[in-house]
Amino acid sequence: xxxxxxxxxxxxxxxxxxxxxxxxxxxxxxxxxxxxxxxxxxxxxxxxxxxxxxxxxxxxxxxxxxxxxxxxxxxxxxxxxxxxxxxxxxxxxxxxxxxxxxxxxxxxxxxxxxxxxxxxxxxxxxxxxxxxxxxxxxxxxxxxxxxxxxxxxxxxxxxxxxxxxxxxxxxxxxxxxxxxxxxxxxxxxxxx
Amino acid sequence: xxxxxxxxxxxxxxxxxxxxxxxxxxxxxxxxxxxxxxxxxxxxxxxxxxxxxxxxxxxxxxxxxxxxxxxxxxxxxxxxxxxxxxxxxxxxxxxxxxxxxxxxxxxxxxxxxxxxxxxxxxxxxxxxxxxxxxxxxxxxxxxxxxxxxxxxxxxxxxxxxxxxxxxxxxxxxxxxxxxxxxxxxxxxxxxxxxxxxxxxxxxxxxxxxxxxxxxxxxxxxxxxxxxxxxxxxxxxxxxxxxxxxxxxxxxxxxxxxxxxxxxxxxxxxxxxxxxxxxxxxxxxxxxxxxxxxxxxxx
Numbered sequence: 001x002x003x004x005x006x007x008x009x010x011x012x013x014x015x016x017x018x019x020x021x022x023x024x025x026x027x028x029x030x031x032x033x034x035x036x037x038x039x040x041x042x043x044x045x046x047x048x049x050x051x052x053x054x055x056x057x058x059x060x061x062x063x064x065x066x067x068x069x070x071x072x073x074x075x076x077x078x079x080x081x082x083x084x085x086x087x088x089x090x091x092x093x094x095x096x097x098x099x100x101x102x103x104x105x106x107x108x109x110x111x112x113x114x115x116x117x118x119x120x121x122x123x124x125x126x127x128x129x130x131x132x133x134x135x136x137x138x139x140x141x142x143x144x145x146x147x148x149x150x151x152x153x154x155x156x157x158x159x160x161x162x163x164x165x166x167x168x169x170x171x172x173x174x175x176x177x178x179x180x181x182x183x184x185x186x187x188x189x190x191x192x
Numbered sequence: 193x194x195x196x197x198x199x200x201x202x203x204x205x206x207x208x209x210x211x212x213x214x215x216x217x218x219x220x221x222x223x224x225x226x227x228x229x230x231x232x233x234x235x236x237x238x239x240x241x242x243x244x245x246x247x248x249x250x251x252x253x254x255x256x257x258x259x260x261x262x263x264x265x266x267x268x269x270x271x272x273x274x275x276x277x278x279x280x281x282x283x284x285x286x287x288x289x290x291x292x293x294x295x296x297x298x299x300x301x302x303x304x305x306x307x308x309x310x311x312x313x314x315x316x317x318x319x320x321x322x323x324x325x326x327x328x329x330x331x332x333x334x335x336x337x338x339x340x341x342x343x344x345x346x347x348x349x350x351x352x353x354x355x356x357x358x359x360x361x362x363x364x365x366x367x368x369x370x371x372x373x374x375x376x377x378x379x380x381x382x383x384x385x386x387x388x389x390x391x392x393x394x395x396x397x398x399x400x401x402x403x404x405x406x407x408x409x410x411x412x413x414x415x416x417x418x419x420x421x422x423x424x425x426x427x428x429x430x431x432x433x434x435x436x437x438x439x440x441x442x443x444x445x446x447x448x449x450x451x452x453x454x455x456x457x458x459x460x461x462x463x464x465x466x467x468x469x470x471x472x473x474x475x476x477x478x479x480x481x482x483x484x485x486x487x488x489x490x
Binding site for chain 1: 196197198199200201202204205208209211212213214215216231234235236237267271272273290293294295296318319320448449452453456
């Protein structure tokens with residue numbers, strides 16, 4: 001199994017290290033050719049306006065969107081969650097639009113509102129997950145085909161729709177591999 | 193659902209924002225219009241300040257924290273993180289910036305130092321700090337005080353990359369020395385570098401600084417920015433280099449692309465075409481010692 005990590009900007013190294021610990025091969029995605037032969041793709045956290053612009057400039061936006069529509073498993077974190085969403089509150093920024101979600105950017109506030117907390121995610125297991133939120137977005141509402149995996153104070157923080165998975169928090173900033181393992185299970189299911 | 197133990201302002205959250213800025217360009221801006229140009233070019237953050245370093249150099253006088261009204265104007269103009277500078281040791285300027293909900297504070301040698309002995313105890317703040325460093329000892333002292341991000345000092349406002357290169361090379365050499373040392377040598381190295389022992393142990397384990405390390409001070413071209421990435425920096429601050437050049441919007445965009453694709457020389461050649469004149473700058477080798485600002489801070 002080989003997983004691509006969009007490497008235009010942001011927390012790329014952390015995902016790479018975490019997947020290596022899970023003994024999964026990774027490849028940095030910088031150009032459309034890098035998408036060839038991957039079984040899944042991670043869109044890491046970063047600055048969503050920057051990453052959106054670079055996706056367009058390097059002709060990656062449409063190829064990634066097309067791969068997603070054809071069933072490539074994609075996991076978006078924070079910025080990735082924003083890019084995956086069809087609807088972004090008060091923004092015309094570039095997006096992949098693969099999830100029927102309505103997203104609010106910087107939704108908790110500026111950096112002083114960034115936080116960490118332990119949250120139970122039943123889809124993973126019953127042991128709390130230490131979730132780190134950095135100037136995080138959240139999903140305020142979803143279409144019928146989106147499955148909600150975590151809600152906190154009526155804010156949707158983790159969700160999936162078919163082959164697409166999105167988190168508002170940063171599992172790559174912890175040592176906990178359970179969210180990535182969940183994504184790997186999605187990939188294995190799609191391959192079998 | 194059950195949620196427990198919610199905490200804000202922790203080191204993980206502060207260092208986490210720095211992680212998200214990696215591979216990006218942070219641009220000095222002096223008004224909302226420049227901030228919008230920076231955001232449009234793909235900057236990951238802007239540094240709000242009243243005068244860019246080259247003007248501080250030219251005009252002299254005491255350089256202080258910016259007017260809060262100007263900072264708020266920039267915060268309202270863009271959605272990317274907004275940083276601002278406080279003078280070295282000026283606790284109250286930092287508290288004011290924290291009250292403005294700034295995303296990151298640069299305790300910066302570019303401003304006139306307020307304290308000649310002590311840096312701010314940055315672990316006391318909920319807002320993350322970035323600080324300049326010329327070598328590993330200085331970087332680890334700042335991290336020991338709570339900095340969540342480090343940058344090279346370079347020589348700000350000159351457009352001359354040589355000092356930033358010197359600083360990142362020195363940090364890299366110091367790190368190599370720690371990594372290749374035996375455990376019994378580490379306390380002596382900590383003493384020699386003037387660095388906290390526990391942080392030396394972390395460097396030994398990680399093989400790099402424990403926080404994100406950006407380049408700053410003298411970056412004027414896309415190739416300069418890519419050079420700093422090649423030397424191992426996680427991203428780049430550009431101060432006077434953009435808005436003191438002929439075509440700021442085009443140059444800003446070119447620097448963003450050069451950082452994202454720093455190993456792709458063809459692409460750097462392409463984006464470097466027709467940018468107009470870079471900032472004129474001044475050679476650090478011909479400067480008098482008293483005019484250098486990298487020596488501020490300790």
